[in-house]
Amino acid sequence: MNKLSIYIFELAFRFPRLRYIVWAVIISIGIYAGYRLFYQEVVTYPVGWERSVVVTPYTLKVKSPFAVSKGNVVAVVFEGTEKNEHGIYVILSLNSGKDFLPAYKLSDIDPTVAVRPHVAISNNGHIACTWHNLVDSKSKIFLTISNDLGATWTKPVALSLLTDESMLSEVFYDSTGGLHLFYHGSIGGRLVLYHAFSPDELQFTRIDTIADIANEYRGIFFPSIVFEGDSIYLVFQAKILSGGILSDDLFFVYSNNAGKSFSSPKRITTSPANDSSPSILLHKDVIYCVYQNNEKRQWDVRLLRGYNRGKDWEQQPMSITDINVDCYSPRIVAPSDDELLIVWHDMRERYSAVFGRKMSLIDNSLTAEVRISDANISSYDQFPVIIKRQVLLFWNSNDRLLVKFSDISVLPPKVYSRTHPENIWTRQTNAIIEWDPPVDESGIAGYAVIYNDLPTFDPTVQNVEGPIRKYVVPDLKDGITYFHIRAIDKAGNYSRTIHYPLLVSSTPLPMPTVSSPTHPEATQVDNPVAVLQWTIDQKDRLKGFYYAIAKDAIVEPSTFTTADSVTLESLQKGRYFFSIRPVDMTNMKGRMATYEIVVGDVGKADAAYYERLAKGVPQPEELPEKVPGKVIIHYPMVLFNIPFKEIYASSFYKFSLMPKNILPAQVLGYSVVVSSQKVVPPFIITHPTSEIMLTNVKPGNYTITARMRYVYYQNGKVVYKWSSPSYTTLVVKSAYSSPLMSYAESLHTRIKDKQIVTIIYSLGMLCMVLAIGMSTRIAFSLNALWYRIFRIF
DSSP states (O other): OHHHHHHHHHHHHHSTTHHHHHHHHHHHHHHHHHHHHHHSOOOOSSTTEEEEEEOSOTTSEEEEEEEEEETTEEEEEEEEEETTEEEEEEEEESSTTSSOOOOEEEEEOOTTSOOOOEEEEOTTSOEEEEEEEEETTEEEEEEEEESSTTSSOOOOEEOOOSSSEEEEEEEEEOTTSOEEEEEEEEETTEEEEEEEEESSSSOOOEEEEEEETTTTEEEEEEEEEEEETTEEEEEEEEEEEETTEEEEEEEEEEESSTTSSOOOOEEOOOOSSOEEEEEEEEETTEEEEEEEEOTTSSOEEEEEEEHHHHTEEOSSOEEOOOSSSOEEEEEEEEEETTEEEEEEEEOTTSSOEEEEEEEETTTOOBOOOEEOSOTTSOEEEEEEEEETTEEEEEEEETTEEEEEEEOOOOOOOEEEOSSSOTTOOBSOSOEEEEEEOOOOTTOEEEEEEEEESOSSOOOOSOOEETTOOEEEEOSOOSEEEEEEEEEEETTSOBOOOEEEEEEEOOSOOOOOEEEOSSSOTTOEEOOSOEEEEEEOSOGGGEEEEEEEEEETSOOOOOEEEOOSEEEEOSOOSEEEEEEEEEEETTSOBOOOEEEEEEESOOOOOOHHHHHHHHTTOOOSSOOOOBOOSOEEOOOOEEEEEOSOSEEEOEEEEEEEEEEESSOGGGEEEEEEEEESSOOOOOSSOSBSSSEEEEEEEOSEEEEEEEEEEEEEEETTEEEEEEOOOEEEEEEEEOOOSSHHHHHHHHHHHHHTTOHHHHHHHHHHHHHHHHHHHTHHHHHHHHHHHHHHHHHHO
């Protein structure tokens, strides 16, 4: 391959015209790469896991990593070698693994000793790290503490633990902040498993023996420990003599008093072969223990359950691995209440790789075994940790530390409709809904879709396949129908639900009902001030009303209002007819209602009067006329209290809303929309108070729309209503003081959604710069090309 590359470059430099072909290939590859980068769906392997991320630099070689998490904090400790210097390193993440701080060296170590570091995190942010190293040719355990989430560390100290030698330490914090140390100590040639406790992280005041090989044990190894309140649960591997044959079995001990005393070891495995490398998990009062067993002449992974927190262990274990190769170092975690994840590494692909499978706690079913680590790269020393239901799986990959996140979420699709644009009313009763699928690491399996009249509803059943991008909703009724859709990825994750409103008004609105608290209909009242009120059904598609009032005539309404009442003042003596017609959001007028008002003593009207009135014939006494006087409309509305209509971009901007024509105590909340376009706010309370806070305010021209939900009493009944929308504008200028930076921000805003155009433009500019800079060379090459062509022909 290298020879071929060298040959191609030699040809390109020897024959200048070949350079154009080379540049054309490079530009094509760049355009294709840009297209793949920005517009192709990204799917990782295996399904349910995101990409692998390298945590350590290539100059730092990793050995024996161990990881732990608490809250949003992740700590990984390991042996590291950099520039032929050996030490203990720690890497921290304070934001759930999204970012990792650079590796920090805690101490130098002897490269000939496998120091097996361990780390623990307390509830108050303290971090303790232990390991063992040689001191005067004897193994001692070292301890260092950070009281500020890894910002500073104490000087490592060798612990005095009343033993000749100490090694293989594991450190834990309990719920009170006490520090517990489990380790192997040597006294008089005997290897003993110890527990030590320090209330202040300085002195270990209590040291107890858990198991001593002076009794029935010939060796004690690899304890796995879990803390739960004041209880401590521990499973360790011990070599015992059984039937004249040495074999490894697993033993269980526990403490219910924070380690002040431990139970006698209880043997929990009965296999005639060896059981080793236990890893335990306490979940719903059941202790799950995974371990290695070589009964089938190779190491496989098995699962054993201890019910009632280890009081009752099952006799027969469950087989986890099915492959006929050696499987090592199993680890177990619980990503959810009904699911376990078991990981290990094996050599089935002729190199060491990390594999895993999930187990359902509902029916004990197992998913398929899948490789989690990257292909064709040796991977081992895996350690999973849990943060907010997400698994972070660390492992050693060719002496570098890698991490992979489980895929626990999926973004919702981008929904739109050409027949029913969002927040726009239409008379069409058949809607075509379309959407753009989200990019997801596991790939999109399909969608859960349903439509109804509920503003919020979460569909739970997938009924649309992944490749489908369109859905038809037929026979829509008048009003608001909500189209609910959720994306479902191949890992089984559901996105949040998109509630897309379909606004339909296909038939005229019904006739409003008119009443008056001052002038009962067709009843003489000596009051020149009349108050009229009206109500109507199907208010969700109501835009407003046209109304009119005339003396001795019924006229077509022409004055528009969104209020539900009007006050007519200075009415002269006579018979008036108030007409009102509703209009919907599509500007389709509804049925007209009329209301008769009689001011003063005008006598009774006969049948002929009403007959001429119905025919639209004016009365002989006088022509129809507009009512003299002033019309006063009182309806609630929202006012904006914005100090400045032009502001500079900032992290937040605060303003307030004020109700008008209604008491603040009657306001239930506000619906506010801030957009680059004029958008009608939905009938949903988005802000329960009048204080509005805008975050991440970016430069641009914005329209702020708001309406309020209020309550009032009518005829002794509680009535809830929405006010009509109010609008105002806000101009956000760039915060940059430099004109150059302001222009750069404006340019970025224009091209941020046009990646392909940007790539083509950038490559074109590159070619133009090369052409200008090498114009003489290009001209010479063209002349030489023409000369050779003429020589040939």
